[in-house]
Amino acid sequence: MLSETPFSHVAIIGLGLIGGSMGLALREYLPETRVSGWDADAHVRAVAARRGLAHDVTDTLEEAVAGADLVVLCVPVRAIEAAASALAGKIAPDCVVSDVGSCKVSVAEAIARALPGQPVVPAHPVAGTEHSGPEAGFPSLFKNRWCIVTPTKDTDDAAAQRVIALWRAIGATVETMAPDHHDRVLAVTSHVPHLIAYTIVGTASDLEEVTRSEVIKYSAGGFRDFTRIAASDPTMWRDVFLSNKDAVLEILQRFSEDLTALQRAIRWGKGDELFEHFAKTREIRRSIIEEGQDDARADFGRSHDNDRGEEPGGQ
Numbered sequence: 001m002l003s004e005t006p007f008s009h010v011a012i013i014g015l016g017l018i019g020g021s022m023g024l025a026l027r028e029y030l031p032e033t034r035v036s037g038w039d040a041d042a043h044v045r046a047v048a049a050r051r052g053l054a055h056d057v058t059d060t061l062e063e064a065v066a067g068a069d070l071v072v073l074c075v076p077v078r079a080i081e082a083a084a085s086a087l088a089g090k091i092a093p094d095c096v097v098s099d100v101g102s103c104k105v106s107v108a109e110a111i112a113r114a115l116p117g118q119p120v121v122p123a124h125p126v127a128g129t130e131h132s133g134p135e136a137g138f139p140s141l142f143k144n145r146w147c148i149v150t151p152t153k154d155t156d157d158a159a160a161q162r163v164i165a166l167w168r169a170i171g172a173t174v175e176t177m178a179p180d181h182h183d184r185v186l187a188v189t190s191h192v193p194h195l196i197a198y199t200i201v202g203t204a205s206d207l208e209e210v211t212r213s214e215v216i217k218y219s220a221g222g223f224r225d226f227t228r229i230a231a232s233d234p235t236m237w238r239d240v241f242l243s244n245k246d247a248v249l250e251i252l253q254r255f256s257e258d259l260t261a262l263q264r265a266i267r268w269g270k271g272d273e274l275f276e277h278f279a280k281t282r283e284i285r286r287s288i289i290e291e292g293q294d295d296a297r298a299d300f301g302r303s304h305d306n307d308r309g310e311e312p313g314g315q
Contacts, residue, residue: 005033006165007096011068013061013083015039015048016233017128018100019074020137023053025170028139038064039134047134062090070096070166073111077101078239084114091118096159098123102186103243104150104179112154121163122150122179125172126190132233143171150179187247191240192255195248197229198237 012019015037026035037054049057058064073083098121101107108122127145147167151160164174265273
């Protein structure tokens with residue numbers, strides 16, 4: 001626990017999985033920080049109040065942000081500009097505005113347009129599950145997960161350091177990088193893998209010679225894990241692909257070229273080429289385990305008694 005809290009009053013706008021988990025984490029790890037929350041959906045607000053996702057779940061945005069020294073926008077990325085615009089005139093000039101979106105160039109530009117002159121520190125906690133909504137949040141979601149802070153050339157360093165301190169206080173490991181570099185990295189590690197998962201699950205469901213019941217009944221580990229990823233919030237992922245389209249399309253082109261090469265190797269029986277490719281990708285898996293980003297135990301360390309099915313990139 002920090003000797004002093006980086007922010008005295010954090011307002012969370014959007015109380016789904018990430019916003020709700022952040023509220024619970026702040027309440028647990030930074031008990032001296034007041035947490036207020038608001039969501040545009042009245043049902044979400046009711047659930048959030050019942051679960052105690054914030055000290056105060058307010059009926060209006062204005063009530064939630066009154067007196068806040070940090071506002072965190074936890075809404076889908078294509079809704080961030082409207083959410084930021086709604087803050088105009090309702091927050092103090094020195095109130096820091098941050099977000100949790102998984103696209104950073106478009107988000108940073110959107111907030112800057114909506115709130116010129118406001119201190120803005122874009123951030124992205126690389127944490128989530130396939131579940132969404134206020135019931136899905138839990139306080140340890142960010143524990144030992146990466147949070148990438150992406151200051152722009154206009155970001156105040158002192159404000160950035162306070163946001164970094166907050167994420168570290170609730171368990172995250174923080175990295176900083178330029179917004180455009182973040183978007184390219186996440187296109188490789190999260191966005192395109194999600195798109196592939198959505199595609200393969202859709203393909204399986206469309207095959208006329210394979211019934212739906214057979215797809216479900218005989219799901220092997222690989223397909224099962226694709227379905228887990230493909231169960232992620234459709235609104236969030238629609239917005240991610242449209243907001244980070246340049247980086248996603250670049251990586252998709254590379255993927256398409258590599259897939260074509262594998263098709264040729266299979267067609268012409270080039271076993272050595274396939275073996276070399278699979279051996280290289282196996283080393284990537286080992287490196288991920290060595291970095292502590294996954295579990296080397298059988299079946300990814302699933303307990304099967306209380307599987308939360310965590311998957312980076314949730315919102």
